[in-house]
Amino acid sequence: MQYWLMKSEPDEVSMDDVMASQAQTTPWFGVRNYQARNFMRDQMQVGDGVLFYHSSCPEPGIAGVAEIVSAPYPDATQFDEDSKYYDAKATQEQPRWISIDVKGTQKTRLLSLAEMRTIPALEDMIVLQKGSRLSITPVTPAQWKAIVKLLK
DNA sequence: GCCAACGTTGGC
């Protein structure tokens, strides 16, 4: 059981979108960074906790909590020539990119990036480090606990 | 829109 922070641009997929599809699940596609892919491929497990983070928007921050609900599987968009995520070097036999499904657990108040920076228990979070751009990052149990408490 | 930081590509 591990914890993760996953970034999404709310213009693409917001926490509201994730909650609206609660009956089903939301496929997480379009990751095109090897480090993030490897986290999904090698470490993510069904039941892992996810902090849903809104990036590249007026108020960046954590907007809700979700859960991993599938094993990794090939990201279909890598084979779709019409997709902006198309990758000519990926083949069905040797896919490069991976998706997983998440399910929204709870929309929370927005824990803004600015507020996160003021909380000592969070200062080591990868997402707060200078120059950090990884869209999927591990979260420690202590960080998770502190954030869940703040969001109550 | 700016720009720092990072990742990827490709020539050598």
Next chain:
DNA sequence: GCCAACGTTGGC
């Protein structure tokens, strides 16, 4: 294998 050039991310 090095590294310059380029593209992307993402806060501000």
